[in-house]
Amino acid sequence: MSLASNISLTVVIPVHKVYGYLRKCLESVLDPECPNLQVIAINDASPDACGELLDTFAERDSRLQVRHLDENAGLGEARNLGLSMATGDYVWFIDSDDYLTADTMPLVFRRLRETRPDVLLLDYARVYWDGRIHRSVQRHLFADPDAPEVFRLEDRLELLEILPFAWNRVIRREFMLRHGLRFTKGYYEDSPVAYPVLFAADRISMLDRVTVCYRQRRQGASITKTVSARHLDVFEQYRSIFGFLDRLGERGEPFRASMFDRMMWHLLIVFAKKDRVPRELRPKFFHEMSRLYTAYRPKSGHILPGGLQGLKYRLVERDTFALFSLLKVLNIGRILVHGGLRRRARAAARATARFLRGRAGRLYYRVQLCLPIDENLAVYAAYWYRGYACNPAAIYEKSRELAPRVRGVWVVRDRGQAANLPAGVEYVIAGTRGHLRLMARAKYFVNNVNFPDDLVKRRGQVHLQTQHGTPLKVMGIEQIGYPLATGGDMDFEALLGRIDRWDFLISANRLTTEVWDRSYPGRHELLEIGYPRNDRFFRATDREVARLRAELGVPEGARAILYAPTHRDYLLGFEPMVHLGRLARGLGDDYVILLRAHYFYRTRDLATRQGWPAGRVLDVSAHPAIEDLCLASDVLLTDYSSIMFDYANLDDRPIVIYANDWDTYVRTRGVNFDLTAEPPGVVATTEAGLIEAFRSGAVWGDVAAKARAEFRRRFCAYDDGNAAERAVRRVILGERPPERRR
Structure with a gap:
């Protein structure tokens, strides 16, 4: 019996400008072990190719439904639309640039089946663009050995410290609908759902495992990390949260003091960050923070924090923006004295050294x-x-x-x-x-x-x-x-x-x-x-090709193989993966090989070391234009060089991949797709197999031609002979290109 046999789950994924990350997100969610899974992707008028990628995944997997919006609705409204389309017992809102760890989906299904919670809380890790991975600072809350499997919030008020994201909690759909919980417009739209579901839940459970990899992108990650007047949206979000507590009546009273402290913690962070509130709106933000402080601080039973945080509370309560700002300046000055000045001195010394080198030129x-x-x-x-x-x-x-x-x-x-x-x-x-x-x-x-x-x-x-x-x-x-x-x-x-x-x-x-x-x-x-x-491939004439072949020394009637291998990071110097002397002799007199080594290398004396047959292997590494060599050849032989993507535009010319060290290359350099599974033609892994592919005619066969056509469809769709014109018109002439429709 499947782990998900009696539980169904809907995952809602709003999508906007995440093309580089969406594939990994979808692959992590669409686990084949979970048939009772519904995935709803809302293409929120994404201007890139996200819509096409979603449609491609939907064609392959019926569990994925895609809704394309003509106008951008925003994250909150996109989630609400996904909720209205959901049919699962539970609903999980995942951001489209994040992804799940391996086997997460079956484990989530199992936990839901075992505990039947109103809310399942999930742990996560922050994955940074520079390769760092940091576990959540609240991970200790998930690992408490004395915590019951199912509980209510009043039993563990410290769970309000878990950051209020939509994607770190799976919610029972009927429970969410019954309480009228929806995402709001504007910034911080998660909070009016993330907190109330905990307030109202009779059954809360937790999964002690990193499930979500929360990307910390350098650019374009979170709109809340940009200077904008919309950070003032946060006040309406907290009014909504406390309004929900009001509707709960006595049930909500135990949470007020803790929720007030969480609100103040959050507002003070937003106010302190340089990349949030515009300078001219900081007095207004502070005044609104003071109003919420007065409106929602519990009348009794609330204890002010000590130290600097307590002082901040008092200044906010009195709405003393000028004094609070002075406090911030004094605190920053203390930090600079202890650390920043040393860093600045070191940076200034390095800059001075650089300037003194070649001072006159600088x-x-x-x-x-x-x-x-x-x-x-x-x-x-x-x-x-x-x-x-x-x-x-x-x-x-x-x-x-x-x-x-x-x-x-x-x-x-x-x-x-x-x-x-x-x-x-x-x-x-x-x-x-x-x-x-x-x-x-x-x-x-x-x-x-x-x-x-x-x-x-x-x-x-x-x-x-x-x-x-x-x-x-x-x-x-x-x-x-x-x-x-x-x-x-x-x-x-x-x-x-x-x-x-x-x-x-x-x-x-x-x-x-x-x-x-x-x-x-x-x-x-x-x-x-x-x-x-x-572009040149689309304009070259037969006469030009004949001239190029003659200039390179290709004998009339011979088939010219352009051998263009890539650089290997794990090798100290250049040695062809194929012994060109043996290859030339194995193919016979009807072939000539044009060697184009990677521009990192010099190929001096290579002919002697390799024992090339005279006139049968020509070293063209110094030729100034790779486009000439492509036009002059009949076949491309390469390994993992990007030249194959360009050569595929020459649709009548085969491409042969020699992948004798594919696994080593993948481990040492990393690749973005499996070339051996989706090649542009014949793939050989041994010299004997390579020679046989030519001798048997497989290089020109129907299977290779079909693979080449699919490769060309995938990677050459924009190449039409006019790319340079498009570049000049956009960059130098300032013309806007027509928008591509999905």
């Missing part, structure tokens, strides 16, 4: 920063100033066509790199005064990696981060969990500083959007436009 840069921004000047760079390439090059070319008034200048490492630039491309050498002047004065910045950390982002400057690949592997701040990939010393704070300079970030497909949302948290605008560098 002084020149500072002077240039005081001069006006050139509204018609753009900086372009790619691969840490390695030359003219990738998405920035495509955008540069389109900008010359659509916005000729904007002068584009490239930054290159040295004069050797400059010599390889196309004719007519203006440039500066990195580290020169011309470079510093350009960085200080330009309006637009376009790069597929990051500019240096000491670059000052001026007000009015616009940064476009193009990136340079679809992220099969883990990227950005999510690399915290993979120290081998970062060398163990990656400065994630510096990374966040670079992210904060971005105004626009390009996404090549929906997977990329989902990953960027988690990996690069910031306030930039995400441009789902495809990769500009792939």
Whole structure:
């Protein structure tokens, strides 16, 4: 018999702008062991791809129902709508950027079946963007060995200390409806449900286990962590809570004193936080806090707390905002004296040291920063100033066509790199005064990696981060969990500083959007436009392809295999996973292999070490344009390189995956989906299997073609030859793209 056989549960999930997190939430909730589960997702007019992702999950799992709203209703109203649609015995309101720990759902069903509570309280952990995980500070309340399995609130008043979230309590639906409990509009909408369900419950139970992973996102996590006048909503929420106590009559009296202290604890925290109440509204907030203090402090039986908290109570009671503010200033001063001054001194010393290195150049840069921004000047760079390439090059070319008034200048490492630039491309050498002047004065910045950390982002400057690949592997701040990939010393704070300079970030497909949302948290605008560098695939002619093959030395009539492996963090240097000499001999004279090593490596003397047959393996690693190599080849052979997502646009050309170390790569680098389960073609794990795939024709077979078509549908939907134009029109011309409909 199923654990859930005689209990049904409805989970309500409001959804808005959580595309990078929604998949994990849904996967954690839709446990296959729980057939008596109803999940209602309310797409609260989310402007991203959340609606499509919800529909995809609903097609696969009939337990999920999706309601799409045309206008944003807010978290409270979305939950109320989900409640009206619910049919389960119990209802659980979960936030769509959080997720459940493994096996949580069966355990919740079991606890409900065993205790039949009105309310089941759940423990949680805060999961931070930087990898830290902190158990809730109230976890001791769940682990009390003397606590009964079922009780009433008056037996354990300390449970009011459990933070009043909707997602840390499962509520009997009929009980909630009978007491008329609904979520309210505005901020802090959880509280008028979270507290009253405890007041009214005859049966409360607890589950001593971390069930919810409560994400602490760097950006966009909680609207209550933003400066807004809507923080004044908190007063109406507490009026609602005390109004419920009034309706309970004598039943509610034992809770008044404890609820009053919880209210004051909360209001004082909101008032103290710099990221909550706007400065001009702080006197009003304090006055409203004083009014609630007077209205709801119990007439008898309430004891003021001691120490500083007791003093705060008295100042609030007397509505003395000025004196309270002075107290806060004095307290902050004490803290700074003991800790902050030392931190500031250390920071100032480091800043001084940085300034003294190259002092003349820094002084020149500072002077240039005081001069006006050139509204018609753009900086372009790619691969840490390695030359003219990738998405920035495509955008540069389109900008010359659509916005000729904007002068584009490239930054290159040295004069050797400059010599390889196309004719007519203006440039500066990195580290020169011309470079510093350009960085200080330009309006637009376009790069597929990051500019240096000491670059000052001026007000009015616009940064476009193009990136340079679809992220099969883990990227950005999510690399915290993979120290081998970062060398163990990656400065994630510096990374966040670079992210904060971005105004626009390009996404090549929906997977990329989902990953960027988690990996690069910031306030930039995400441009789902495809990769500009792939525009070339849609314009290349047969004549151009023939010319490229001839220039590379591909014999007429031969099949050219582009071998483009990725970097391995767990290896010290570059050695192809495939022995190219053996592969060439195994395939025969009809094939030629073009080796494109990752740009981290040099391939000098590799031909000798590998014993390449003359003219059969060509090292094209130094070729400036990967797009040329894709066009000149007939087949792509890769492992986990993002080139496969670009190459898939060449729909008549097979892609072969050589995954001989997939498990090691997953453990050391981390991936965002299982490539071996959803490949773009044939997958081989041994050299013998790889050679046989070519010899047998499986590389060009129907199964491989079908896999490639599905891969292209999933990852190439935005690539149509016009991505660079979309980038220029949005970033440089300032045009708004038409909104995509769900």
